[in-house]
Amino acid sequence: MSSEKLQVQQSSNNIVDPPEESPYTCPVCLSWLKDPMLTSCGHRFCKNCIESWLERESSCCPIDNIPLRSDKDIFPDNFTRREISQQKTKCPNIGCNIELTIVEMESHICPFDLTEPKQLDCTFFTFGCNFKGNSTEEIDRHSSENIQQHLMLMSQAYTNLNIRKSSSASKTEESKLWDPPPKENDTSTDKSHELIRAMYERLIILEQRTHEQEITCRNLRKEINELKTINQTIINDTRQQFCGGIYIWSISDFRSKLDTMIKDHNKMYYSEGFFTSPFGYRFCARLNLSPKNPDFLGLLVHVMQSTHNNCLDWPFNGKISLTIVHPMNSYYNIKETMMTRPDLEAFQQPHKLMNPLGFGYTEFILIDELFSKGFVHNNCLTVKIQVQTV
Template sequence: MSSAHSNTLAQESSINDNFSGPESRFECPICLAWLRDPVLTSCGHRFCRSCMDSWLERENPSCPIDNTKLEKGVDIFPDNFTRREISQQKTKCPNLVRGCLEELSPLDVETHLLTCQYKPPELPENEKLRCAFVEFGCEDKFEDEPELQRHLEQYIHKHLNLLSQAYSKFTINSPSTSAIAQQANFWDPPSKNDTSVSSNHDNVNGLLKALYEKAVLLEQKTREQDIIIANMSEQISSLNLSMSKMHLRYCNGCYLWYFNDFKNKINAMRNDSRIMHYSPGFYTAANGYRLCIRLNLSPKDPNYIAILIHVMKTEHDNALDWPFSGRLTITLVHPLQPFHNIKETMMTRPELDAFKKPVQDMNPKGFGYTEFALIEELFSQGYVENNHLLIKVQAQPV
């Protein structure tokens, strides 16, 4: 297996490259996808209408690009010229590799994929996920975990009814139940004038009263222990979070990303080419540059995965040298045969926007390989173990 696609070089890539990739003038700086119902600001920047409406709901709204103060209804105008330009753009269906020859507007790709006759086949019945309430009678099956989660959230009443029906099938026929019910007031003291109670009856009542008091004490201790355990769990979670953040800051630019649920995430990205996955941000030093890894399907060939690096904002960016300059190494780790690791090293290019000082939490431009490895070979040659892929990135500033 080649270490990376032979015709693919390290290159700069936008966050939301579609199958054909929008030009920068057709890309919304907020959602980083094709402009939908484009609007133009008084300071000369274009955005999707829905993205801009959401942005202006913030306190003291301003332009995301240059922080110019904006007022809804005054500084926002429809951009019909750009809308016509986008509608005239044509792109091929992402299922081109499976035989679909449709050419359509980029904004119509998502709708077309729902009915495309060349879309990937559904999973076999024996590989589909089953509902967690299958033992109580729910027979629904699902293609992936997000679909299963939506089912669980939408059909709560259905599952409660199944549980109720299952519970009604159980009956309790304990001979002591009625006797205990008759002694429901066993903890009440007997009347002072009642002299007809037998000693045997007194012994039973005394025993039941002692058992009841013991149960109350045990319940109280259980509640106290539950509170202690809850507090300890909260402290452990807080400690784990702190350790995780410490690991990201002191990893010295060497980060291991365990990309879990690989199969389902690949299927989801095939259905929606706009889906992208990002690693947590990691640092080249305690007060160094902050970077993250991005994985998505290649916009040129969806049979390949793309792996790129993004520069992220930190609280100490003013103390760093910009643009970021250094060496970046990306490695796909083979879990059993290290000599089969896929490793690529590239030097940063200071003239690219990808390495400039970020003005938002993450630089929207990434740098890396748009066709890093063939998905089919990742499965067939054992790179995917327990449905996760291990990606190692080393960043060394120079």
Template sequence: MATAEEMTPIIGRRLPFQRTESNGSSTMELEPRFECPICLKCLEKPVQTSCGHRFCAECIQLWLQKNRGCCPIDGRALDPGKDVFPDNALGREIDQQSVVCSYPNCRLVMPLLAYDKHVVEVHEQFEKHEAFLICPFKNIGCLYQFKNPNQLNTHVEKLTHHHLQLLANSFEALSMKVPGSSIHREIDAMSWDPPQKDGTPTTEASMQSLIKSLYERVVTLEQRNTEQDLQLRRMSDKLNQIMQSRSQFEAELGLRVCNGEYTWVVANLENKIRRILMAGARADELSCIIMYSDGFYSSFNGYRFCAKILVNPSQRHLSLHIHLMIGDKDDFLEWPFKGKIAFTLIHPTDALLSVREVMCSRPDVEAFKRPTDVMNKRGFGYPQFMSLADLVTKKYFNHDGSLNIRIQVDVF
């Protein structure tokens, strides 16, 4: 609550009420409807004016005595005896509020009005010898102090509205004390209102109106800037979603237009094969290697397949199978699948060493029936397509340890 020496609104340590997170630290701020616009602390013995604003009872009385009976919010004339009324409902609501102390290692729960006294008596005595960073707006009434630059920067960014109010109040007080000075001339130059024809000098009321208009304009521009930032953020998120969808579509498109011919580059396979061969008799202790290719289509609206590699360390052979997968056009296709499938193990340097095997579908085989899950559990292919030793000794692996396998599907 304001003291008898205070002429303009000031702010000390603010009471905690609403929790906010900033740079990993936890602070508490007073809910705006419980805040006195004059002392910027919790309303004590709240009163309401005829123009609808709430203040501490003592704060508004002192303000009206020292500022010619005008409301500090809208400048409307107020009679302390007729236009100021106790707000008992809000007072009861404040009395019922409890808060938790936001200081580290202190989680004391107390009434809202008792917090200020608690901070002064319990915490500030331990902080008076510490070095604090002072808000750059201290000279105009912002008395916040901080222990690190991050807290100070966050304060300056988030309390622009409060600092503008302090600037407006300070400017108003200065203009009152120095009438006819260069400040008045600068204000007149900034005003967009046409000069009065009768040459009447600028009155105190018109000066206050100008300051209020400037303040409202700044607030409007701040709100517009915030809305534009939000809109830009939403557009950026939407653009990222579109780019991801496009990348996914392009990847799937390549699998659709391959016309049943798909080259599978099986990455990171050579080291796993060599580990099995080097294990010797202990190879049985190693886990099986199972790898699946991407799902590709026999035509744009055709059957969908994927290839599977299985390496059982105990058998020392590369197994190669084909599996049918659910496609989005399965309702329009004939089942079971009828056609032939060719596997080609491509040698990276000698085409004569490439191995090609062709197999035809059979209607009685479960692997060629319409899939009921994402992929048919039964596959069709070669349990011993090539020995692991031949893969290594005949150098079927690329320089990066990958293996090239081409799958060709022809539909009858």
């Protein structure tokens, strides 16, 4: 038997080791055979032990170095498996007299098992932190979450150390003529002082890094919000540019806007710009109280500047439809269609962002009719504008 190559592993705390020279002992892990396998050369091993051995060490038997192939020379030993399952042993815990099979021992929860997992002290235990954790990960998490508390403990320890040093120094000055010189220098105080200073500096660095990370995260959130705004703007511009001259204007918070226009008759609300085609004319809609009769709402359109204005034919010639959309029944929609008049200034090429003269109806609908016929739904008024070139 090649004892130099065998790897000895400790058995589980809850499983009793097999007797020495037992036929049910794995020669590799020296514990009870688990999922026993029989080799063609007549030796028994745990399934994981022999497979790991052949993969890691060599393709030979650990006992007699006979070449083995995992697909042809290793077989499940069901007879030994049944024999082991019938072997009963006593629970290793003092006070427990239950006899169990090896299979039952693995899942046995003994009431007499008084062993407890060893807890780890906090790194700052010497400075007064009494926290205990079950793993190094828990200790590290505690240290990162309680930097301020550890900083205060270290500061307090540093202050107490300085007080003791001052007191000790004054007493030494008073009695130095009476005391004999020390046999060797006591450097424990200096070492404690250096340790506290090193830990204090480390905490300051960690706190600074945390602050820098917070600033970085805040800047990233700001950039993300800006990118979201830019992305939404691009989506809106793309939707308006490829709408084919049909624009749906949803006027939210309509009652508040109406109150504002009633208080100030010069107040006007404009829609976003929309295009008749991707490279065509650009228009917007306008809503305001009629200057002649404030009981009516006026609805008009304005020609706007676009990137390709110089490539278009002026004045604009086409058909414009304005519709107040009923939210429940399209039968009640109020629609007006009109042809443009090239002689009007409203359809000439704009030299500013928007042509100041609009075209439409200054008295399109009675305000009372909007509410009595249910055009305003969930405080929102919907207007449809369609512009077609001719």
